[in-house]
Amino acid sequence: MTDQAYNFAYLDEQTKRMIRRAILKALAIPGYQVPFASREMPMPYGWGTGGVQVTAACLTPEDRLKVIDQGSDDTTNAVSIRKFFQRTAGVAITEKTAEATLIQTRHRIPETALTQGQILVYQVPIPEPLRFIEPRETETRKMHELEEYGLMHVKLYEDIARHGQIATSYAYPVRVEGRYVMDPSPIPKFDNPKLGGNAAIQLFGAGREQRIYALPPYTDVVSLDFDDHPFTATKADHGCNICGSIHSYLDEVITDDQGGRIFVCSDTDFCAERQQGTAA
Amino acid sequence: MNIALTGGFADPARDAAHAFRAVTEAMARPGMILTVTGANPPRISAAAGITLLTLCDTTTPLHLAGATDTAELRDWIAFHIGAPLVTAEKAAFALGDWRSLQPIDRFPQGLPDYPDRSATLIVEMESLSNQGPRLTGPGIQHHAHLSLPETAAFRANAALFPLGLDFILTSGDQLAALPRTSRVEDN
Numbered sequence: 001m002t003d004q005a006y007n008f009a010y011l012d013e014q015t016k017r018m019i020r021r022a023i024l025k026a027l028a029i030p031g032y033q034v035p036f037a038s039r040e041m042p043m044p045y046g047w048g049t050g051g052v053q054v055t056a057a058c059l060t061p062e063d064r065l066k067v068i069d070q071g072s073d074d075t076t077n078a079v080s081i082r083k084f085f086q087r088t089a090g091v092a093i094t095e096k097t098a099e100a101t102l103i104q105t106r107h108r109i110p111e112t113a114l115t116q117g118q119i120l121v122y123q124v125p126i127p128e129p130l131r132f133i134e135p136r137e138t139e140t141r142k143m144h145e146l147e148e149y150g151l152m153h154v155k156l157y158e159d160i161a162r163h164g165q166i167a168t169s170y171a172y173p174v175r176v177e178g179r180y181v182m183d184p185s186p187i188p189k190f191d192n193p194k195l196g197g198n199a200a201i202q203l204f205g206a207g208r209e210q211r212i213y214a215l216p217p218y219t220d221v222v223s224l225d226f227d228d229h230p231f232t233a234t235k236a237d238h239g240c241n242i243c244g245s246i247h248s249y250l251d252e253v254i255t256d257d258q259g260g261r262i263f264v265c266s267d268t269d270f271c272a273e274r275q276q277g278t279a280a
Numbered sequence: 281m282n283i284a285l286t287g288g289f290a291d292p293a294r295d296a297a298h299a300f301r302a303v304t305e306a307m308a309r310p311g312m313i314l315t316v317t318g319a320n321p322p323r324i325s326a327a328a329g330i331t332l333l334t335l336c337d338t339t340t341p342l343h344l345a346g347a348t349d350t351a352e353l354r355d356w357i358a359f360h361i362g363a364p365l366v367t368a369e370k371a372a373f374a375l376g377d378w379r380s381l382q383p384i385d386r387f388p389q390g391l392p393d394y395p396d397r398s399a400t401l402i403v404e405m406e407s408l409s410n411q412g413p414r415l416t417g418p419g420i421q422h423h424a425h426l427s428l429p430e431t432a433a434f435r436a437n438a439a440l441f442p443l444g445l446d447f448i449l450t451s452g453d454q455l456a457a458l459p460r461t462s463r464v465e466d467n
Contacts, residue, residue, distance in 0.1 A: 008293035017337050020300050024335070025396040027307045028446045028459035030418050034396045058304065060297045119304075145393045177418055177461065179442060199421075201308045216308040216419035216461075 009056040010088040015039055019057035019212070023203060026214035031176030032144070033127050033211040041207065048081055048106055049207030051123035055104050058119055058203070059085065064092045066100035071108040071249070071266035078106070095269050107170075109191040111248050111270040114200035116217065122185045124206035127213065129173045129183035149181045152224060160229055169234065175222045182213065182221075189223065190233045190249045196221030238263040243274035284355035287320035289333055295319070299334040303448065306457035311415050311424025313408050313456045322352040327450035328375060328402050329356075335400075336373055338362040343371035343387075346380020348404065375402045378429035384437070387445055395442040398460075405429070405451040417462045425467070426456055434464040 007013065015037075022036040041049040059065070065085055069078040073095040081104060082093055094100050097112040104121045114120060126132075130140045133151045143149065152173055159167045172189035174196075176182050184195055185204060195202070195215060202215040215221065225231035236250040241262040248270055250263040265271035289295035295318035302314040321329025336342055342363040344353065357363055368374060368386045381401055390398030405427070412427040413434075426449075428434060437444045437460055444460030458464075 008297065013292055013296060014337055014339075016296070016300075017335060018339070020304075021335055021340070022396070023304065024307050024400070024446070025398075027304070027419075028461065029395050029442050030461065032395060032442060035394075058297075058301065060301050061294055116309075141393045201304065214308075216459075218421045219418040 006088045008061070008089055009059045009085065010041075011039065011053065011056045015053075016057045019053055022212045023054065023057065023214065026203070026212050027201070027216050029180075030215055030219050031174075031180030031182040031213060033206075033213045035210055036212050038207045038210040043080070043084075045208040046125065047077060048104070048123035050205030050209075050212070051104050051106070051121050051207075052081060052084070052205075053207060054121045054203050054205035054212060055081075055085065055102060056089075058102060058121070059089050059091060061089070061091065063101045064094050064099055066094050066097065066103045066269075067105075068103065068108060068110070068267075068269075069106040070251070071110075071270075072268045074268060096273075097267075097269050107186045107188075108249070108266060109187060109194045111265070111267045112273075113194075114198055116199045118200040120198075120200050120202045122187075122202065122204045124183070124185040124204045124209075124211070126171075127183055127185075127204065127206040127209050127211040129171075129181050144180060147179070149175075152181055153226075156224060156226070156229075160226075166225065166229055166231075172231075173224050175224060176215065177220050178222075181224070188235070188249055189231075190235045192221075192223045192231070193233055236263050240265045240271060240274075243271045245271070245274055282355075283322050283352060284359050287322065287329070287356065288360040289318050291318075292333075295330075296334045299330045302455065303331060303334060303457065306448070306455055307419075307446070307459055309419045309424075310417065310458050310462045311410065311420060311426045311456065313410065313426075313454050315453050316455060317453060322356050323350050324348055324353060324375065325404055325450045326453045327455040328404055331402055331448055331450060331455065332357065332361055332363075332373070332375070336361050336363045338364070340372045341366040341370050343368050343374040343376075343399075345374055345376025348376050348380070371399050373400050373402065375404070377404045384433055384445060389440060389445065390443040392443070395444075398443060398445055400446045400448060403429070403447055403449045405449050408449060408451045408454050408456055412467060414465045414467055415458070415462045416465075419459070420462070426458065428458070428464065431464045431466050434458065434462070438463055
């Protein structure tokens, strides 16, 4: 069977229409998780099947696709999803944030500011921010309906009681337009300030959990906190060992078995651009 | 040739992809007017026909309001889309001009625990322009203007949030959208 034997972007048209209707309702109700009939994809759950389905429903033949995994274009998940859409949709690809029209991401927002006309698609493992507090879907749905979000603040308060500060460092809950509490997917809380007021469309796809949610551009997104323990976007207190940036989110890399370690940008495109800029 | 059989997408996957991107941009940026191409439906605007082809199928109950409910369009929808035609109270999508869609509170507004289960109204307009009522809200950086047919009904709809209807406004080959989150004020 040839690659052309697939429909454009792999999914059949009826499936795409179902996903597209969910995306539009998600944009109309920012932060609310719209149920959708997630399909089996030719990759296991946990490998970004939700993001892949949202991307497949949004792609046009003229798109330039970028895929990142923890900020990197080179990791297995990013490479395999990029190749999947190269084969099934024939779209152009890029590693440059500024040149991409559609970016699928696992657990990072690119350092380079996004612009109008770009779509950022997140892969989401657990879309329900209240799930680890209340395991029953019937209850969490009722809690969203009634804006009953006190338990979420209790969880953050327990962090303070135990650690002296809010220790939640990723998947940090946010409130969207003063209404729905939303899980921003496991991005580091360093990235939370980029969720609100972003010029790009942000779409979130959870394949196993069958939910799609969205943030339209310039949406009001507030990270939950307390007056006496305000939200802070944290990162490792270092500069990047390669490009020297003191403003980007860093990965800690073990370099030997003697305890040696370096800190490098998690966003590989951002780091490479800076290296070229300093070399030139 | 029977007109019901013509006027659909020539290349359904790619035409629908282009159309959906336009509808997405419109819904994400209320007030933005976009142009769509690829279909030629009978007796309704190209943009309305393209929206139906892109979003509707046998699983989406559709209501045709007023003058849009013609034999030609019913045949065209039966052949290209297959959507069951229903009364306003059961509709997931509805098509018509603003007057024939009234009163809009008869369409499903969504449920408190499932606000996504509300109707999307495709409103046929004489024309679309960025003059008229002032819009603010998600998707709009400062403010936008859109030639809405009125303001009171949209304000009442926005007050239902998170329930409420969402609107796609069509004219010729142009479309714009107004989600329930947009705050509408008289100019």
